[in-house]
Amino acid sequence: MSATVDPLPAAPTDRPGPGEVPEPDPGDRHLRRRRRERLLAAALLAPSALVFAVFVFYPFARNIYLSLYSTPPFPNLPSRFVGLSQYSQVLGSHNFLNSLWVTALFVVYTVPAGLLAGLLLALLAHQKLKGIRVFRTVFASPVATSVAVASVIFFTLLNPQVGLFTYWLGQQNQLSVLDNPTWALVAVSVVTVWQNIGLSFILMSAGLQAVPDELLEACEIDGAKGWARLRHVVVPLLSPTIFFAVVVGTILSLQSFGQIDLLTQGGPLQRTNLLVYNIYDQVFNQNNEGRAAVMAIALFFITLVLALVQIRLLERRVTYGN
């Protein structure tokens, strides 16, 4: 090692020496860098911002605009600004309230049932058995089936002449369940539950996989089996997954459309006229964009409030482990 120590680099001086180019001010450099970073950030955000603007922000703004104008009864007449009065008219109407009630029933019929069925199948598929992979694939398969396909399958199964279900129920050559005001919503709910089982099963399976084997073994030694183990250990540990499934399931149910369009078109007697179908009906069958826009905004707020309430309520009871 050399005995002399290299001198430290000299501290920058404020005054430039003779013949030197003045150093840029460090604050100035900082500013320029920040500006450059902002530009980069904007450039990176631009594509998604554009997509959102075209497909979300503009339609949303346009929807609010439409909701304030009453649609004329005949085409080519000017629409008239009516402000919030259209809201009170639509939101108080029998048509809307019926839709709201039907949608609420639909959520109640489909979300808990889909969740329970998914959990049950996930518990079954979690066993260490030979060939269980085949069952896992089968249980998850509804997720790969489109609403249209699912609806057509059930439409055929429920057909009064050739349907297998009608045959089993001994209802051949009678009114289709889908045309029965009492049972139509239940029938549509069954299709939806079947359709949702795939997603629910995958979510619950993933949740179950995350429960450490050691904990289940500790249960076995502590003496908790079957129902006790499920209730005291498995379900609490699954609670974050269940919570997620409830929120997502509710939102999906509120937005259901395809099965209604294909199976019942909102009938019979509007008993399956879910909100989204009603909105569609208002625009494309009744040609009333204004009414549809008001309902769309109502649905938006209902979804928002429900999601917030669920997050508040459920988060308190959710265990997130370590």
Next chain:
Amino acid sequence: MGQVALRGVSKHFGAVEAVRDFDLEVEDQEFLVLLGPSGCGKSTVLRIIAGLEDPDRGTVVIGDRAVNDVEPKDRDIAMVFQNYALYPHMTVGRNIDFPLKCRGMPKPERAGLVASAAEALGLTTLLDRRPAQLSGGQRQRVALARAIVRRPQVFLMDEPLSNLDAKLRVQTRTELIELQRRLTTTFVYVTHDQIEGMTMADRLAVMNEGALEQVAPPAEVYAHPASLFVARFIGSPPMNTVTGTPARLDGELGIGTSGGQIPLSPAQRQAVEASAATTIAVGMRPERLTIGTTGPLPATVAVVESLGAEHHVICRLTDDQEVIVRIGTDAAVPEEGAAVRLDFGVEHLHLFDATTGDRIGR
């Protein structure tokens, strides 16, 4: 009482034989340590005792009954897992209480037992916390409290100290020994750490590749390893082994190695003659070797490692085999590169059949 016996137990996982013809008797109130390298099947043995795995063959006896068909919860055992396996959504108190609750014990009775288990492990102030709010050492205590609260006949522990830092491990080791003395219960303890095994066990059961190599008190295992595997596994630094063949030196039987001729005691000569071994591994504990100018094995000092309380001198024999010599700090430390001779008392040699690994003689 809390005896445990495994008789002719075997267990396969697919093509892998995890446990092979296993016979082990654990006495009541004994602290038995199952020791072996990773993957030797020691945890599988423990899980078979617990009932978490079913043996393919053989009988498991706990107390005075065969328990092969008895559910884990009815075997009167408790287990402490490597990762503690605490229920993350329950408080410490509820974790300890859970096994009692599952057994349908009335609440007032349970509260008393939980309180005394918590007190025994210094958890009284932590009863309302969740596992996530505890340190590793505290979680370990909760796992222990959950195990002792039922007062089972047998405690099974699967590497319970491996997730603790070095200092806490030493402290907890002592506490576990005291706990076992206090509870007067049988402990079956699995570890790969020979220091844990040596310090805690009444008897060590050393395992390798699914089979038992030796079952004996730690001092006996160290002094008279039953096989080459045990000899090399127990001891830090490990036992030196030099391989050679029986050969005559000045008319007397010894072991000829490419690094030099090793003399034997009369008893050892007899044993070698009686055995059918053609190649013999000679084992020498590092602390039994001395470095000097006389001795049967010429060597060169390669490296000297100073550990504070002792030195490890790594010597290279003429045939390039390495031999570690442990010397105290009082002894003269040889220079690296020096030519020396290694000496030993023949009574401290361990002889093994290099082919089968079996010990030759006492």
